[in-house]
Amino acid sequence: MFDPHILSVSDLSVARGGLPVLAGVGFDLVPGQALILRGPNGSGKTTLLRTIAGLQLPLQGAISGADDRIAYAAHADGLKSMLSVTENLLFWAEIFGYPQIDPALDAYALRPLATRLAGTLSAGQKRRLGLARLMITGRPVWVLDEPTVSLDSSAVAMFADAVRAHLARGGSALIATHIDLGLDADVFDVSAFRAQTNARLGASDEAFL
Amino acid sequence: MSIWQYANPVKFLSLSAKVQPVLWVAAGFCVVVGLIWGFFGTPDDFRQGSTVKIIYLHVPAALMAINAWFMMLITSLIWLVRRHHVSVLAAKAAAPVGMVMTVIALVTGAIWGQPMWGTWWAWDPRLTSFLILFLFYLGYIALWEAIEDPDTAADLTSVLCLVGSVFAVLSRYAVQFWNQGLHQGTSVPVATGGRTVSDVFFYPLVMCMVGFGLLFLALVLYRTGTEIRLRRTAALRARAGGNV
Amino acid sequence: MKALLVRDIKLAFRAGGGFGLGLAFFLIVTVLVPFSVGPQQALLGSIAPGVLWLGALLACLLSLDRLLALDFEDGTLDLLVTSPLPLEGAVSVKALAHWITTGLPLVLAAPVLGVLLNLPPAGFGWLVASLALGTPALSVIGTFGAALTVGIKRGGLLLSLLVLPLYVPTLIFGAEAARRGALGLDPATPLLMLAGITFATVGLMPFASAAVLRMGLR
């Protein structure tokens, strides 16, 4: 069970390459809730997720309930090809102080691959390993950027099951994806929050305009 | 009226446009008069012969080489603390000027050293320190060039300038420890208020130092203006969303 | 912290991890020196401390560009920043792993290579002592350089350019301590200066490296 805090984003503006892309974004993510981010390519989904994960600073606005509660996963899985599947997972388990990796191995059917080097896995298998990492962070809020890339339909089902189990334990998830995961989730379309090209939100190029 | 209003790029450009003509004329006057005075109007030194005339290039260039780095250190700090773009762009603009000054100091020093010490290059503490300073300038400029995002580049080069300053001072003491040196003492010991060169050489030297200082200022103002215009061009392009 | 250290060391020893690369480079430099300056024992003996220090420094430099760049490319760095590890600690641990896999082997190999260069007997102890004291500073300063160049494509050469002037004080005091030791002089002063540099850099540089990494990832 996780602590019952709400991830709350209010009036958030984010920038990519010094240009504002999204303005005035706001939502609450309560325990047990999943929120699917939608929007065309380049609409700022990745930037928004990186900002919420704390990898980037927002231009304006506030994010609360994010400190040390977020497990982030993006296009790169952070796997070491010369370490085995178990070693990769054990490393992150130790970093996050999580006791066991067995449930994660089982949830993504990684047990047959456990002793293989991560470098010898297929793209889909690597992705499964990358997603399995989320389960050993012990963090309540999953922030996922296109998690289903290179997954086949059975692996997508594994992922959906893992998310459902996470939500059932009181976790929450913020997922940018284009496909239908079959989750009972709310949809949040970021294209409604597109920043105006003349917006003055404190982006670094404004001094020069 | 705060001095920080000039941290606004547009305000800076209009101020610098007003100051620059005066600065360029004054710099040109001081440098040309100082050098001509020194070259034609001063006698030979009884020990060093006519090579003493190199002092009018060597000392002002060396002075500005160090001051340029010092200026970069301060403007980098201002950027890191107060995030004023003009400040960090001034540091970026000053670096190549400081590097050229360092090269002038090194080249004239080598040419001067040949007849005086019998060798083009000696691993004398002062010459060596300037060589290290040259490497710092090179690294700083290369880092600016290598990073695409201008704000990230500003952040990282500023930290490099800070850390580099500490190591530059450390190197200075290390090099002094390592070799006591052939170099004559400083020509203008500001700290003691005295001076080791006679008046005949001193006045044209001061003229040249002032001239090099003004020239440095004029160049930095102009180059900062250029950097601001480049950033403004990029910003307008980006805001127009690829339509321009 | 321990997990990161163990992982980095493990990775260095696995195939393609680059362990031994620095050591091999150190060996090559040392072996090539007599071919380039001539086989006179007295000359070799007098330049041995400096050559060995320079070789160790360049060998350290060789593996720096992998230190953070690999973790940046595969996304590990992003995940580490969002992990509970303080970034300052992570950077220190990575520098420590670099020292254990690069610096420490160099320290241990230096006496053997000292024999090849006819290092005077009195110098062996001081050479090892100065390297043991100085190489941690090389790793920590190098980590700062690696953090500066982490997002840059083909940043290897730039990294060398940035780090080289930062290495000057360490090299001067380290090589001077080894030289004085070999000549039977008292190496205490440079050795103390070297210790000062090492402790100051180990204590302070991780903060600069972590700050630079955060700026670079944004």
Next chain:
Amino acid sequence: MTPDLGKYAVEVLSAYAASVVLLVALIAVTLRRGRIARAALKEVEREVKSDG
């Protein structure tokens, strides 16, 4: 006109020549870059204005 530089004429003259060349090159590069930047900015400002 030219003062008697004695046996060090080559050294003194080459020091002056080298310095002047370096300074002139620096100023030339600076002015060239400045002019290009001005022109580019003028171009963009014109187009932005004409757009709206």
